[in-house]
Amino acid sequence: MDWNAAWLTCKLAGATTAVLFALGLPLAVWLSRTRWRGRFLIEAAVALPLVLPPTVLGFYFLQFAGPRGLIGQTFERLTGEMLPFSFFGILLASIICNIPFAVRPFETALSAVDPSLIEASWCLGVSRWKTFWSVTAPLAWPGIVTGLVLTFAHTVGEFGVVLMVGGNIRGVTRTLSITIYDDVQSMDYARANTTAVALLLFSFVVLGITYGLNQGRARAR
Amino acid sequence: MPRIEYSLLTTQLAKWSRCLTAIAMALAFVSAGCEAKQPADSTPKATERSVVRVAAASDLKFALGDVIAAFKKDAPTIHIEPTFGASGVLFEQLTNHAPFDVFLSADITYPRKLIEQQLAVADTEFLYAYGELVLWTSKFSGIDVEKLGIQAVTDPKVRKIAIANPKTAPYGRAAEAALKSLGVYDTIQDRLVEGGNIAETAQYVESGVADVGLIALSLAVAPAMRDKGVFWIVPADAFPRLEQGGVILSDAKDSAAAEKFRAFLISPAGRQILTNFGFNLPGA
């Protein structure tokens, strides 16, 4: 097992999840509340990474975030670094790929909160902002956590886009799933197996805990 | 769980999780930021530990391991980080300024193109080996490639023939050319499977997914494959010569260290290792 790659994978998954929590939650809040007729367009855009092949995402990412693309050039001007083949590059690609894994569970959970509870809070004189944190978020919390866990687990397994965008550079963009790919190509099946089993167990345990907690909550209700 | 505590627990959990994610986010950005900064301010002196990133063609997968180990004895402060891939794919990445220092290609035309585009340093181009192509099969396949030679591919027992992707891998192009010039291409064309690079191709045939495959000799003689199968060397005149060349890239962080590595590759010690892996050497 490549511990360098393991740490990198953790960092990538953690950062992706954190960013999508900070950015995805407001988007999900808006989607769950708005009555705008064009809402379905945003929802389709959010779901897009689910159906697009990672190669499509990787291709467009390299186009826009590469040295010839607008985003890439801006980034380079600001930091002196390139986006592709950097940690920030795969982080950005990972965030885009995982939008649906975060936003959709968030939105579902937020929409499931009884609107009359929110209105009751308003009538009791509590501001919209405080109402969100006192009423909506606690009640939507299991769904939000599910979204976070799915995002984390999915990022750990992300392969295609990370390879295309990251270039498989050790310590920077070589994540665990890529090390498995490398090991298989090098016919080091033993090491590939170790890593694969570890990932499998990790994912299963994480998902098991999440769904177990959800089940417990549902029964308590 | 006592019912009374339930509502308190969920609010506690909520608070904790918010804290944890905030911390995680902060940590991730800080460490990522540190990562990003490192390469930029590394102008190492000869005595400091420096890193040379090598983009290497996949046929060097095992050979380069030995080279790096030997080089380490020579220059312990220089750390070599190889990334393997099909030469064509690596070339694409390098035209997009992928952060490598040295490019070892299975086809010297790629480094030449990089020099043309001023992405590589002109007078650092070097030819390090001539590649050999073999037809390999697992020893359990029951296909006698040694006796049948290229005709083995026409055997009805052969359901899948692995070659590397001709578009991106020089060994794939060579394999395709060989099959055509030896007159068997049309017969077996529908049985071809393409690996993304030559190492993946070798893995296909080693695992039995493909019955036979055209792979690099340097992979066939490597410990991982050596005792697992038999092979037939494809005659050199059946395909355009695989001129394997390298170059130092213009964006190289530590040109001095890169130059040292390049020098080692073409030194007698380096050449010996390459010979062990079946490469033919220029000037030999």
Add this chain to the structure above:
Amino acid sequence: MNELVASFDKQYRGGARVQAELRAPAEGFSVTVLFGPSGSGKTTILRCLAGLERPEHGEIRFGADVWFNAAKAVNLPPQQRGVGYLFQQYALFPHRNVAQNIAYGVPGERSEAAARVESLIEQFELSGLHNRLPRELSGGQQQRVALARAIACRPKLLLLDEPLSALDHTLRQNVRSQLRRWLKQCAAPTLMVTHDRDDAMALGDRIVVLDQGRILQQGPLAEVFARPADETVAKIVGVETVVPGQIVERQAGMAKIAVNATTLWAAADERSPDRVLVCIRGEDVVLTRAAEDASSIRNRLRGRVVSISLEGPVARVMIDCGLQLAATITRPACEELSLQTGDEVYALIKATAIHVVPD
């Protein structure tokens, strides 16, 4: 005089429209009932008053405070209106216990707020239930918690949306009497939405009758019930018999009205046109088997019992006596008279109890 003045127009995308023109006291204790069938727009009006919906045009003023003014683009959010709202399904926060629900939104220092919560818990007979979660409470308890929570913030105006509809029949009757007591203790003007006549009669001082998004009549409860302005209002407030008639004779404030195959004497305005609707409440019809009896009753109709339906403590008897007449009598009375379908019976109606509405 401090009043709640609401005059607005709310249009829904599907085409439904609610127009409100109402006045209610804004000071001191009073209960105004918004009364009408389902879908008449009562809850919409309540929500607009609370600030949960925004009307298209109009104005809502509470005393001197302007809560909403379309022309001046003023629209105070619910947080700034100081209303207490009781939702039909109570909307208790499931993740907080009883004490926390009631305390939610109570301003001020911890100790102050805690004292207020404590006194409300006692007042609403919720002692000992501090730590229970809403799902562990009975329907009646939930309702009390919701009410206590709405009252805890000392609202200027209390809005109740069908406060008793989620309770079962027997509980409803018990709570009805208590509710008025609690509302009185709160001492704030109250607007209550209901479609139940008994609720309205037991709890309301004033009534606003709605149908299909429009306010048809408003005023003191007894008055509106006794004198509905037109047929629709009469039907809504539950006047059981409404039949067309023609005034054939007038005499000193009284009119003789031909109704189907019979005639009735009723108090009628001189200015009333000849074509009228006659409204008779079931409670005002007396049934007897006796043929002749000296009494003050001007209207004595002979007829046959068409149907008898028993509803709890009352019996609704339909009689064909030249017009289809509905009589509401007590069950014991019905049994004493041994009324059966097809029996001959006399219906007695006081002329003053018959309400005449221009057709």
